[in-house]
Amino acid sequence: MEVTSSSPDTTRPGRGADWLSASELRLLEIICDTFFPSLTPPPGASPATVMYYQSKASDLHLALLIAETLGQENEESQADFHRLLALLQSPATGLLLAGKFGAFNELTQEQREKYLLAMAHSSLAQLRQGYQVLKRLSGFLFFATPDPHGHNPSWEALDYQAAEPPPSVPRPLKPYEITQDSILECDAVVIGSGAGGGVVAGELALAGKNVIVLEKGGYHSEADFTLQEAQSMSDLYLKSGSLTTKDVGVAILAGSTLGGGTIVNWDTSFRTPPAILSEWEETSGLKDVFTGPTLQQSFSAIEQRISINTANSAHNRQNQLLFDGAKTLGYHADSLRRNAVGCEQRCGTCGFGCRYGCKQSTLKTYLQDAYEQGARIIVHCSAERILLEQNKAVGVKAIVKDPETGKHHQVTIHARTVIVAAGTLHSPAILLRSGLTNQHIGQHLHLHPTTTIAGHYPDKVYPWQGVMQSAYSDEFGHLHGSYGYKLEVPPTHPGLLGMGTAWHGARDYRKTMAKIAHLATFIILTRDKGEGKITLDRHGEPVIEYVTSVFDRQHLLHGMRQAARIHFAAGATEVVSIQSKRSQLSRQQIDADSKRAWNTFDRQLERNGLGVNRLIVYSAHQMGTCRMGNDPTQSVTDAHSQVHGIQGLFVCDGSVFPAASGVNPMLSIMGLAHQAAQYIKITL
Template identity: 80%
Template structure:
C-alpha cells in the first residue's frame, strides 16, 4: 500500500488550540495528513530514508502545532481560517474542486490531493490564498520542528545536522525591568533598536545624552541562540515569521528582537549606489542630503564601527556556484562586503542569530556603546503612540509585557526628543496611532519582491552551511534606467525549503525535498517601482497591502530566466521555480533539444504566472512609508528625518527612503540614521 493515513485522536485540548471546534480541527488534521501522509519507502531505502518516508503529519502533531500557531494571530485572522475550514467542510466545495459531493475529510486520499491542487491553481484568489496558508505552515513545521529529543524525522535523510545547545556565555546587557506602571524621563527616547534605532541610540549616548531604548522584541544573545529554525522564527522575527502582505502574496521577514534586523540579516553591506542617491535627491527635492559629503562620511563612520570587510566573504558552495555560473556566461560577478569578522565558514545560521559573536550587529556595537554610556534599554515594550503637545513631541506611551509573569504594565516616557525607528511596517503605524494625518504616512511601501530558482546539482551543495551571502551579480541591475534586479543566493534550511518547494503530490514533494542537500538557490532581488501601503486595522495594528506591479513582474520574470541559465552554466542537472504549477527544466532536455528547450521553459515560466499566490515571493527589505522630502504635501519627514510639522519627532529607519534602495538596505539605513543623529545632537 502506497499511502497510510494514520491520524491519532489528537484534540484541541491545548489552550492555544482551543479556538478551533473539534469538527474544524478534524478538517485541519485531514489537510495535514494529505500534505504529509505515511508513505511506503522506495526500494532499497536505508533506515534514515525509511523513517523519512514513513513519518506523517500526525507523528509531529502537525495539526496541533498549526492550530497553536494560528491561535496567536488576531481575531480577524482566526475568523478567516475558520471560514476557510467551513468551506472545506461543505460538500458543494468538494464537488467543485474534487468532483465528489463530500466534505474534504470524507474524501479519499487521491481526491484530497486533487482538491488541494485545485485550490492552488484556482482562478479565485481566496482559494489560492487559503491553500498557501496551509501549505506554507505544514511545509515549514514538518521539516523545521524538532521532537522532544531535539530531532526531526526528516533531518538524517536530508543530511541536515542541526546545531547543539547554546554554550554558556555572558549576557553583556541588562535591560531595565518595569515591575509597575511607571513614568520615566530622558533626553531622547528611541523606539526600535535595529539598524536605525541602534545607531541613533549609540550616537546620542556617546554624546552624553540621557537615552531610553524601547524594543518590541526580547533580548537574545549568544547564550540564547539555539540556531534551531523553528525556535528562531518564533523568538527573533515579527509575528513569529508569519508576517505577510494582507493577501499572503509576499512572505515578509523582519527582525523583532533587541538589535532588530541586524541580528537576523545575512551581513550584506552595500552602500547606497550613487545613481540611486541622485535619484533620491531629485525625488525628494532635498539638495546635498543624499549626494553631499556628510552622508558619505556617515557611511565611513558606520563601516568602521561595524567592521565591514571582504576578508570574511569567502564563498560557500552555493555562493561559488553563483559566482562561477555568472562568470561562465560573461556576466558581472563580484564578492560583496559583510559586517562580520572571523566567520571561518563555521555555521550558516546567520538568520537565527550569531552564536560566535562574528556578526557586528547593533547589539554588539551601537547598543553596547549606548548601554556603557548610561542608556536604559527596555525589551518586550510596545510603543503605542507618541505624545504631542502644541506641535512638539513630548514623549511616548507604551506597554511593557513580562513573559515570565504574563503581565503587562503601562509605561510613559517623558522626553525632549522622540526617535521612531520601529521599521517600515511599524513606524507609520505608530505615527498614525499618534493622530498624525499626513496623507503620505504608510504610503509608498517598497519591498524588493524576491523569488527563487532552485538548481539541483550532482554533488552535495548543503545550502545551509557556511557564509550565507558573499557573491552577487549586478548584470541586470539597470534593465530600465535604475530599475532591474540583482542575483544573490539565499541560505535555505529545511523549514524554508519545505515552505517554498512546490507541492504537486505528497510523494513527489517528499522526493523533491529528499534532495535538499543537493540544492542551490539563486534569488532575484528586484528593485521595485511599484508601491504598496501600510494601514491600521480596527485594533490599531499594521496591515500590509502590496501587489507586485506589472513592471516589476517583468523584471522578476527576466530574472527567473537568467538565474536558470546561471545554474546550468554552473553545472546543475535541473532547475525549478517556486510557481504552484510545474515549471522545471532538466539538463537532458537542454542537451537533447537545445534552444527549443529553453524557449519552452521561458514560455512555461510566463504561462504559469507571477500573480498573487501563483508564485511564492519573499521580502526581507521594507522601505519608504515615511519618506523624506522637502514638501510636506509630498513626504513625511524633512532633510533631518524630522516629521513635518512636529518638532522633536524623528523617523530613523528604512521608511524614510524616498524610493527603493535597490541593494540590501542595512547600510543605507545606518548611514542615514548616523547623519540624522548628528543633527539631533544639536537639538538637545
C-alpha cells in the same frame, strides 16, 4: 486624512488552538496529513529514509502548531480561516474541486490531493490564498519542528545536522526591568533597536545624552541562540516568521528582537548606489542630503564601527556556484562586503543569530556603546503612541509585557526628543496611532519583491552551510534605467525549503525534498517601482497591502530565466521555480535540443503565472512609508528625518527612503540614521 488615536491591544494574548472548534481542528489535522501522509518507503531504503517516508504530520502535531500560529492573528484573519474550513466541509466544494460530492474529510487520500491542487491552481484568489496559508505553514513546520529531544524525523535522511545547545557565556548587557506601572524621564527615547534605532541610540549616548531604548522583541545573545529554525523564527522574527501581506502574496521576513534586523540579516553591506542617491535627491527635493559629503562621511563612520570588509566573504559552495556560473556566461559577478569578522565558514545560521559573535550587529556595537554610557534598554516593550503637546513630541506611552508571568505594565516616558525607528511596517503605525494626519504616512511602501530559482547538482551543495551570502551579480541591475534586479544567494534550511518548494502531490513532494542537500538557490531581488501601503486594523496594528506590479513582475520573470541559465552554466542537472504549477528544465532536455528546450521553459515560466499566490514572493527589505522630502504635502519627514510640523519627533529607519534602495538596505538605513543623529545631538 482622518485622525486616529487608537492604540494596539497589546494585552491580547495568543489564543492557542481554542479559537478552533474540535471539528475544525480535526479537519485541519486531516489537511496536514494529506500534505504529509505516512508513505511506503522506496525499496531497500535506509532506516533514516524509512523514518522520513513513514513520518506523518500528526506525529509532529502540525495541526495544533498551525492553530497556535494563526491564534496570534487578528479576528478578521481568523474569521477568514473559519470560512475556509467551512468551505472545505461543504460537499459541494468537493464536487467542484475533486469531482466527488463530499466534505474534504470524507474523501480518499488521492481525492484530497486532487482537491488541494485544484485550490492551488484556482482562478479564485481566495482559494489560492487559503491553499498557500495551509501549505506554507505545514511545509515549514514539518521540516523545521524538532521533537522533545531536539531532532526532527526528517533531518537524518536530508543529511541536515542540528545545532548543539547554546554555549554558557555571559550576556553582555542587562535590560532595564519594569515591574510596575512606571514614569521615566530622559533626553531621548528611541523606539526600535535595529539598524536605525541602534545607531541613533549609540550616537546620542556617546554624546552624553540620557537615552532610553524601547524594543518590542526580547533580548537574545550568544547564550540564547539555539540555531534551531523553528525556535529561532519564534524568538527573533515578527509573527514568528509567518508575516505576510494582507493577501498572503508576499512572505515577509522582519526581525523582532533587541538589535532588530541586524541580528537576523545576512551581513550584506552595500552603500546606496550614487545613481539611487541622485534619484532620491530629485524625488525628494532635498539638496545635498543624499548626494552631499555628509552622508558619505556617515557611511565611512558606520563601516568602521561595524567592521565592514570582504576578508570574510569567502564563498561557500552555493555562492561559488553563482559566482562561477555568472562568470562562465560573461556576466558581472563579485564578492560583496559584509559586517562580520572571523566567520571561517563555521555555521550558516546567521539568520538565527550569530552564536560566535562574528556578526557586528547593533547589539554588539551601537547598542553596547549606548548601554556602556548608561542608556536604559527596555525589551518586550510596545510603543502605543507618541505624546504630543502643541505640535511638539514630549514622550511615549508604552506597554511592557513580562514573558514569564504574562503581566503588563504601563510605562510613560517623558523625553525632549522622540526617535521612531520601529521599522517600515510599524513606524507609520505608531505615527497613525498618535493622531498624525499627514496623508503620506504609511504610503509608498516598497518591498524589493524576491523569488528564487533552484538548481539540482550532482554533488551535495549543503545550502545551509558556510557563509550565507558572499557573491552577487549586478549584470541586470539597470534593465530600465535604475530599475532591475540583483542575483544573490540565500541560506536555506529545511523549513524554508519546505515552505517554498512547490507541492504537486505527497509522494512527489517528499521525493523532491529528499534531495535538498544537492540544491542551490539563487534569488532575484528586484528594485520595485510599484508601491503598497500600511493601514491599521481595528486594534491599531499594521496591515500590509501590497501587490507586485506588472512592471516588477517582468523583472522577476527576466531574473528567473537568467538565474536558470547561470545554474546550468555552473553545472546543474535541473532547475525548478517555486510556482504552484510545475516549471522545470533538465540538462537532458537542453542536450537534446537546446533552443527548443529554452524556448519551452521560458514560455512555461510565463504561462504558469507570477500573479498573487501563483508564485511565492518574499521580502526581507521593507522601505518607504515615512519618506523624506522637502514638501510636507508630498512627504512625511524633512532633511533631518524630523516629522513635518512636529518638533522633536524623528523617524530613523528604512521608512524614510524616498524610493526603494535597490540594494540590501542595512547600510543605507544606518548611514541616514547616523547623519540624522548628528543633527539631533545639536537640538538636545
